[in-house]
Amino acid sequence: MIRIRDLGVKYGNETALENIDLDIPKNKTCAIIGPSGCGKTTLLYTMAGLIVPSSGKVLINGEELKSTRKETGVILQNGGLLPWKTAWDNVALGLKARGMDKAEINGKVSAILEELGILEHRDKYPNQISGGQRQRVSIARTLVLEPDLLLMDEASSSLDAINREHIQNLILKLYMKNPATMVMVTHSIEEAVFLGQTIVIMERAAIKHIIENPYFGDEDIRTKPEYYNICLEVRKWLSKELSKEEEDK
Numbered sequence: 001m002i003r004i005r006d007l008g009v010k011y012g013n014e015t016a017l018e019n020i021d022l023d024i025p026k027n028k029t030c031a032i033i034g035p036s037g038c039g040k041t042t043l044l045y046t047m048a049g050l051i052v053p054s055s056g057k058v059l060i061n062g063e064e065l066k067s068t069r070k071e072t073g074v075i076l077q078n079g080g081l082l083p084w085k086t087a088w089d090n091v092a093l094g095l096k097a098r099g100m101d102k103a104e105i106n107g108k109v110s111a112i113l114e115e116l117g118i119l120e121h122r123d124k125y126p127n128q129i130s131g132g133q134r135q136r137v138s139i140a141r142t143l144v145l146e147p148d149l150l151l152m153d154e155a156s157s158s159l160d161a162i163n164r165e166h167i168q169n170l171i172l173k174l175y176m177k178n179p180a181t182m183v184m185v186t187h188s189i190e191e192a193v194f195l196g197q198t199i200v201i202m203e204r205a206a207i208k209h210i211i212e213n214p215y216f217g218d219e220d221i222r223t224k225p226e227y228y229n230i231c232l233e234v235r236k237w238l239s240k241e242l243s244k245e246e247e248d249k
């Protein structure tokens with residue numbers, strides 16, 4: 001599905017990504033983790049076609065990505081909801097923009113709001129619902145468009161631990177029901193191991209290590225020791241990065 005070859009991105013003189021090679025097969029999930037400023041968001045935006053690479057390329061289904069594609073769904077860190085529109089209208093917006101007729105929009109929007117447990121909040125504005133509910137509205141807004149590629153930047157980071165696990169469970173449930181290719185950027189080791197079939201550990205502007213996670217898809221994995229073994233492995237790779245930075249000082 002996604003094939004990244006020798007990708008480089010620069011912001012002016014600053015190199016944000018260099019020599020990135022990464023393959024993400026169709027309908028697999030990939031979690032990207034790494035220290036602040038290492039280039040995670042830049043990599044995600046490049047996959048979305050929102051940033052044009054300085055070198056190398058991103059291929060989606062064998063075709064070089066030149067701009068955004070309508071089959072790609074992006075969920076940003078702050079959710080990006082329009083504050084002056086209700087939950088319902090925020091979710092319906094993309095379908096309206098695609099010229100879908102009203103009856104079909106009504107059916108799809110109520111189905112996804114129901115699925116995400118927020119139908120009762122349909123007429124509220126983003127500032128009248130909780131952070132977790134807002135996050136669910138922004139997930140609904142993206143999923144209602146039925147993307148074949150879902151890109152998420154820190155989708156649960158603004159939530160407390162319990163709510164974060166709820167959102168993670170929900171994302172896993174939705175994925176199991178309707179698989180799509182999913183790439184998520186996260187700061188959380190536990191989230192990366194819970195939601196990533198492949199876990200990509202980044203260091204400054206580069207990929208440091210890739211771990212294949214055989215336990216992906218097990219809803220109860222958090223209660224099992226294997227889960228913590230993989231978490232420890234990810235932590236080990238991340239702390240290697242820290243100790244290298246210390247050495248450089």
Ligand SMILES: Nc1ncnc2c1ncn2[C@@H]1O[C@H](COP(=O)(O)OP(=O)(O)OP(=O)(O)O)[C@@H](O)[C@H]1O
Nearest residue numbers: 011014015016034035036037038039040041042043
């Ligand atoms: N628009 C921009 N202009 C200039 N430099 C930028 C821009 N966006 C990001 N950068 C720089 O590129 C590097 C990578 O940024 P990026 O946002 O991809 O990091 P990140 O891994 O997502 O960090 P965080 O975990 O803090 O979100 C950083 O050094 C950042 O300062």
Ligand SMILES: [Mg+2]
Nearest residue numbers: 040041042153
């Ligand atoms: Mg970021």
